[in-house]
Structure formats: structure tokens, C-alpha cells
Amino acid sequence: MSDPVVREPVVVIHGGAWAIPDKLSSASVTGVCAAARAGYEVLIRGGSAVDAVEAAVRVMEDCPAFDAGTGSVLNTKGEVEMDSVIMDGRELRCGSVACVQNIKNPVSLARAVMEKTDHTLLVGRGANEFAEEVGIQRVPTDSLVTEDAREEWRQFMQFKTTVNVLFRNSKSICRDGGHVTSAACDTRGHDTVGAVALDRFGNTAAATSTGGITAKRPGRVGDSPIVGAGAYADNESGAVSTTGHGESITKVCLARQVTHHMESGMSAQAASEAALQKMAARVKGHGGVVTVGKDGDIGMHFTTERMAWSWIKAGKLHYGLNSGENFVIDV
Template sequence: MSKTPVIIVHGGAWAIPDSLAEGSVQGVRLASTVGYKVLGAGGSAVDAVEEAVRSMEDNPVFDAGVGSVLNADGEVEMDAVIMDGRDLKSGAVGCVQNIKNPISLARAVMEKTDHTLIVGKGANKFAEEVNAVTLPTNQLVTETARREWEELMKFRTTVTKLFSPRDTVQKESVPVAPGHDTVGAVALDTQGNIAFGTSTGGITAKRPGRIGDSPIIGAGGYADNNIGGVSTTGHGESIAKVCLAKHITHLMEGGMTPQTASETALTFMAKRVQGSGGVVVLNDNGNIGRHFTTERMAWAWVKDNVLHHGLNPGEDFSENVK
């Protein structure tokens, strides 16, 4: 029996400043409609999430693809993942550099290799093999991201000078930027297939080689036709510790609605590891869940040609899809 298609996306859960608020909302509205049009034309859930995430990777408002932040060495290292709920096949890349759309490279890993995750130089070598579109670092990084990196690196240098070379604990405890601009999407197609995709440029001034939750199956997301799909965003280390996405699908498998499962899992993460974040969720019947424990999260979803979107707690604006 044919299913009613639905897609839900997020543009990151963090303290989104007013200067980025409108752009973030417009970005998720566009991404959700792009993905929904794919579903409406008979495209698969995998097709829809890839196109929705690509839309956000191409938008410099978000920390994914174009707009990615710089690591401590002043380089861009991006992570992305995609998963097909039909057979649990997945593909991911980590610490990949100079790739315009990491989500598409992740899909190539899923469809053209026997692996689930390829990182670093290996990921870039694979990108050459599949002719992935590349961009120089200066075209991936916005002026805002560069200024943020410069300020944070100044702060780190100043604090480090206060300690002796043996004070490694204090050095490592220097705070990083609070932004968590990971983008993601979950979709259900007319055939009843569910997929998710997540993509990120990581955290400003992160250690080179750092990978958070985003490309890790069960943490950055999960999709299973028999249960539902999840894409997560927020503090990557916390999300990875509690396997947030798999936790939510497990709760739904036990009978919870997507909304209750989302709230329950994020509350657990806050109590267990003192981490904050956000999620967008679908179950196998196309019911949605969305929740965040940060100040804001840009989100949008489309079903029956009606687009819903919001940014602040309690918001839910709706309009017809044009």
C-alpha cells in the first residue's frame, strides 16, 4: 500500500544568533521543499534526503559543505553520512577535505564500496575515483567562519601561555566555539522506505582529525523501514556516548511516539552526560518528532503539501507548499 510521503530537516541545534536566524529558517524551508518535490515525483527516500542535505551544504548559512568552519590548523574537515532503511546499508565519510557535497560522497561509499565509513586521505582518494566535485578551502569558508576561527585561536594562544608545558589538562579544557550547525534530513517515500542523511563541518578550532557523532551510524542518525529514522545535531561527543539516534529508534520500537521518544532520549542525554542537542524523527507511519535542548534549532517538515517550520521553542508555523 502506498505511503504518504513526508520529509523533515534540521539546520543545527545551538545558540543561533539573530544575525543568522532568518537565513537558517529560510534554508531549512528550502531544503524541505526540495526534498519533498523529489518524493512527489516518485523519487526514493535516499534521493530526497541527499537533495535536501545538498541544499543546505550549498547554503553558506550552515556549517556543512560551503560554510564549513576551520579546524585548529586552519583547514576544513567535513563529515557526512547517509542510510537506507530498506536494508540498513549506509555510507559515511569523515575528515574529508575540499568536497562541495560530502553527503553525495557518503552515498557513493554506500553504493560503490563494501565499506560504511572512509576517512581522511582515503576519503579524498575515493572522491577522486568517483569524480566528486571539489572546491578550494577559500570557497568553502565564509568570512564569518574565518573571523570566528581567528578570535578563538587568539583566545587559545593566550590561555595556553598561562600554563606550563605539563599542564595538558588545562590546555585541553580551553572551550571551543558553541555552534553546532550540523544539517540533516529524514524522509519516508511512497514505497514506505525511510532514509536519513547528516552532514557537518564540525566545530571551530577542533583538533585536526576530530570526528564527532555525525558520520557514526546510531549516533548521527539511523534509519530502519520497520521502525523509523532519526537525524541528530548538537554536542557530538555527548551524542556519540549515548548512541542518541539508535536510542530513539529503540524507544519507538518499544511503542513510544516519535515526539515522546525524542524528548525522552534528549532528557536522558542531558542527565547522563550533561550534553545538549536536537533531533528530527519520523516513524514508519510518517508521524514526526522534533525536539531540542539548546536555545534554538532550525527545522522544517512537509507532508500533504503543507510546510511546517520553526526556530524557537514552541514555534510551529505552517504554509502551503508552492
């Protein structure tokens, strides 16, 4: 019997695709780089791809610069409702939670759904009750919400602006009753976070987490916890995590689109670009993806103004924020 092929471990991270303002650019890049380091450390120690993406996403959930866990935004009632998904490419196992409240790290709760239940998705009160059963403690809502998020909520409630402007691929203006409201455009907290990984045993995994969009309807669920939309992983093709306008991503099952293209022979990069082009053409949606192929090739593409991203392979950390950027340093 031949020895199994040992893969070069890879982890790829995104911190959200949207019109990231300059005041958040440094923190966003720092956060995705820290997440990549956390995930890569798991991989080089022989940990699984699932372990790596959970570790990476937890770092970003703990960082108030991102809209996931700590830093989550508020719905119209001034409440926090979070969504997350994790998927193991070995046997297509997956778990997700939606509209969960008062949980510091929803990605870990999603993993518990995958590993400790017969289900793939738990929502709302049921998700919170399950969290208590498995020993995941509730935290106060105030501990998850930054003052910036509260100010953005106040602006949205005043101006009643659409969330769609946050994901356009150019500078956008917001209007209220026909008048430009620049204050309502200076927004944050729309940066869904995600990670994909390939471990040395050839297993893939993906995870995505979000606090949603400011002033959403209570009970609104976007793409993030939906398998095939917010994330997908299959050892026969690769792993994908998506970000951007959730309704658009859900309509085209963006993550599954990417893996479908890879199954047809496309590289991770070509598949990422093709799927986002399809979403723009079909539903006029914008967003971003990070991808790793089954053989370790990397894809990263976005059609919004900016996306915080990073990846590590062979001891090199790559990162960027704007189109065309690719800074590289040794890990």
C-alpha cells in the same frame, strides 16, 4: 495478492541545534525550508527516501549559513574537515565519510561509499582518493569558508574557549583566564544539518552533514558520520538525524536511542524527547533531533537555545526556530 500500502510522503529537516544568533536566524529558517521543499519535490515525484534526504542535505551544504559543505568551519590548523552519513532504512545500508577535505557536497560522497564500496566509512586521505575515483571533483578550501567562519576561528584561537558553551540550553558566557569574553561567545558555524524522510513505498532514510566545530583538533570526528549516533534509519521503526554536541551524542548513540524507543511503541515525538532527556541526564549533553516514524508520524525536539527545523507532509510546510514555534504555510 493485496496491493502495497501507499504512504503519505514526509520529509523533516534540521539546520542545527545551538545558540543560533539573531543575525543568522532568518537565513537558517530560509535554508531549512528550501531543503524541505527540495526533498519533498523528490518524494511527490515518486523518488526514494534516500534521494530525498540527499537532495535536502545538498541544499544546506550549498548554503553558507550552515556549517556543512560551503560554510564549514576551520580546525586549529585553519583547515576544513567535513563529515557526513547517509542511511537507507530498507536493508540498513549506510555510507559515511569523515575528515574529508575540499568536497562541496560530502553527503553525495557518503552515498557513493554506501552504493559503490563494500565499506560503511572512509576517512581522510582515503575518502578524498575515493572521491577522485568516482568523479567527485575537489574544490578550493577558500570556496568553502566564509569570512564569518574565519573571524570565529581567530576569536577561538585567541580566547581558547571551550566549544561546549555553544550547545547549552540557556544563554552562556565564555571565560578566558577568569574574564568574560563576550566576543568569543558571538559565534556561528555549529549547525550540523540533517534530513529524514519516508517515501510513498514505506521506505525511510536519514542523512547528516557537518563541517565540525571551530578550532577542533585536526582529525577530530564527532557524531555526524557515526551510524547510530549522527543518524539512523530502519523501516521497522523510522529514521533520525541528530545535531548538537557531538561527543555527548556519540556517547549515548542518540539516533539509535530514538529508534529503539519507537520500536518499544513510543511515537516519534515521545521517542525524540525521551532520548534527549536521557542524554542530558547521563552525560549532561544538549542537542536536537528530527524523526519520522515508520508510519509517517513526526518528531522534532531540541534542548539547546534554538534549532532551525522544518517539515512537509500533505502539502503543508511547517517550520520554526524557537521553542514552541510552529509556522505553517501551503507548499
